[in-house]
Amino acid sequence: MKPNLSLLSVFSAALLTGCVTSTVDEMVFNAPTEGVGEASVVILGRRHASDYETEPDFIECVGDYIAGRDKAIDVVGELEFVNALYPWFEPRTAPLYPQDIEKLLQQAPVAQKLLSLRTKYMIWIDGSTVRTDSAGSMTCGIGPGGAGCFGFGTWGNNSNYEATIWDFSNRAEVGRISATASGQSYMPAVVLPIPIIAPVQGTACDSVGDQLLQFLSSEY
Amino acid sequence: MLGSMISSPERRCVAPLWVALFLLPGLLTACGPSEVAVKGQFPSPLMQKLPLNMGVWYEEDFRTHEFFDEAKGRAESGWIVKTGDAQLDMWNTLLPGMFRHLQHMPSRPQPGKMNPAVDAVLIPHIEELQYAIPAHTNVKVYEIWMRYRFELLSASGKPLGEWTMTAYGKTPTAFLQSDEAAVNLAAVVALRDAGANFATNFTRVPQVRDWLKQRRDRLAGGEQPARNPPTGRPVQNPTPDRAPLAETRQ
Numbered sequence: 001m002k003p004n005l006s007l008l009s010v011f012s013a014a015l016l017t018g019c020v021t022s023t024v025d026e027m028v029f030n031a032p033t034e035g036v037g038e039a040s041v042v043i044l045g046r047r048h049a050s051d052y053e054t055e056p057d058f059i060e061c062v063g064d065y066i067a068g069r070d071k072a073i074d075v076v077g078e079l080e081f082v083n084a085l086y087p088w089f090e091p092r093t094a095p096l097y098p099q100d101i102e103k104l105l106q107q108a109p110v111a112q113k114l115l116s117l118r119t120k121y122m123i124w125i126d127g128s129t130v131r132t133d134s135a136g137s138m139t140c141g142i143g144p145g146g147a148g149c150f151g152f153g154t155w156g157n158n159s160n161y162e163a164t165i166w167d168f169s170n171r172a173e174v175g176r177i178s179a180t181a182s183g184q185s186y187m188p189a190v191v192l193p194i195p196i197i198a199p200v201q202g203t204a205c206d207s208v209g210d211q212l213l214q215f216l217s218s219e220y
Numbered sequence: 221m222l223g224s225m226i227s228s229p230e231r232r233c234v235a236p237l238w239v240a241l242f243l244l245p246g247l248l249t250a251c252g253p254s255e256v257a258v259k260g261q262f263p264s265p266l267m268q269k270l271p272l273n274m275g276v277w278y279e280e281d282f283r284t285h286e287f288f289d290e291a292k293g294r295a296e297s298g299w300i301v302k303t304g305d306a307q308l309d310m311w312n313t314l315l316p317g318m319f320r321h322l323q324h325m326p327s328r329p330q331p332g333k334m335n336p337a338v339d340a341v342l343i344p345h346i347e348e349l350q351y352a353i354p355a356h357t358n359v360k361v362y363e364i365w366m367r368y369r370f371e372l373l374s375a376s377g378k379p380l381g382e383w384t385m386t387a388y389g390k391t392p393t394a395f396l397q398s399d400e401a402a403v404n405l406a407a408v409v410a411l412r413d414a415g416a417n418f419a420t421n422f423t424r425v426p427q428v429r430d431w432l433k434q435r436r437d438r439l440a441g442g443e444q445p446a447r448n449p450p451t452g453r454p455v456q457n458p459t460p461d462r463a464p465l466a467e468t469r470q
Binding site: 084 | 359
């Protein structure tokens with residue numbers, strides 16, 4: 001009975017997941033031949049645009065994807081890194097070009113901290129996931145006999161991210177990866193709303209994470 | 221038995237009353253303005269400390285700073301954003317990391333007063349705070365913008381400089397995140413930005429730059445810097461218009 005139930009759950013989950021299409025572009029100039037070794041990698045979100053912000057949970061998702069698949073890669077958490085190097089990686093002060101690192105390293109405490117973190121690659125991710133369109137309507141009601149909803153809603157999501165890889169030791173950009181994903185989610189409701197969500201951001205995270213893993217890991 | 225028959229209907233009446241009393245605060249809260257007492261953690265700056273014995277004084281308005289925006293219509297909610305405690309947290313973490321010695325002044329420095337021996341006293345003020353939520357702008361970010369005014373005084377209260385500085389923080393909308401939590405996060409980002417702006421630009425403020433240059437010249441001329449705590453004791457400043465280093469020598 002239990003396997004049947006598990007199969008049913010998996011089948012339902014698959015059915016309740018919307019479709020997502022994704023595209024990945026990769027441009028690598030100088031990938032490491034033997035992985036990153038003892039060094040660490042930090043993944044940071046760009047936050048200087050006025051109308052959007054790279055989501056912190058997306059940065060965490062990419063970091064977890066890489067660290068989860070190659071345990072040898074030490075991924076420093078974004079908040080940990082930004083706090084340790086405050087105020088030099090805030091949206092206002094963060095270096096925009098690899099050459100700006102040189103200026104940062106002229107400050108002895110900053111140079112010492114970066115040395116102690118053994119940062120080899122700094123990966124900047126810029127982009128966001130937005131809702132593109134929505135349609136439909138749903139009405140929910142509650143009464144003495146119970147509660148329920150009726151209607152149909154649909155919306156689209158679009159993810160667009162670009163990851164830029166800086167080699168910290170050479171102060172140079174060594175790769176650029178971009179990923180786009182889009183999908184349509186649906187929510188029919190007959191008494192109970194049934195969300196069929198397209199994992200757009202998750203797909204973009206997997207796409208970026210997979211490409212970065214190929215760049216950083218010796219095993220992939 | 222009789223007692224129970226009499227008391228029973230009374231209990232039935234009392235129960236809805238308790239329920240009503242329980243729900244009333246909730247209903248009244250729903251009608252009131254959204255309130256955010258900003259809370260966050262602020263890191264210490266990673267930088268070479270300036271060789272200054274700096275004093276800091278927070279005015280009452282700064283320590284208890286709050287922003288109130290009245291609702292403009294029935295569909296909107298008013299907002300109270302209290303930043304006072306978070307301001308103190310942030311500046312009390314930032315300033316000791318920027319200056320070799322930091323002293324909290326017992327009062328605003330004034331001529332003829334017993335003042336601790338410091339090179340200068342910094343007094344921050346919040347001139348303006350603005351906020352925006354997605355309901356206002358149709359952009360899916362919560363924003364906080366602040367304008368500070370800083371006064372730099374000598375230990376005797378002589379103005380050495382005055383300048384303004386802006387800070388901005390935003391945070392994206394997130395699933396299951398309340399407006400209050402998002403505004404708090406945006407305010408924390410704005411406070412971090414204020415700290416970053418102040419720490420990286422303090423020595424570039426023209427008046428501060430001039431004052432530091434004059435101070436360097438005086439030190440090169442053989443003057444002694446302000447005594448460092450804990451040996452530095454309050455001194456009375458009989459000549460309030462003299463530069464702070466000269467005052468501390470007396």
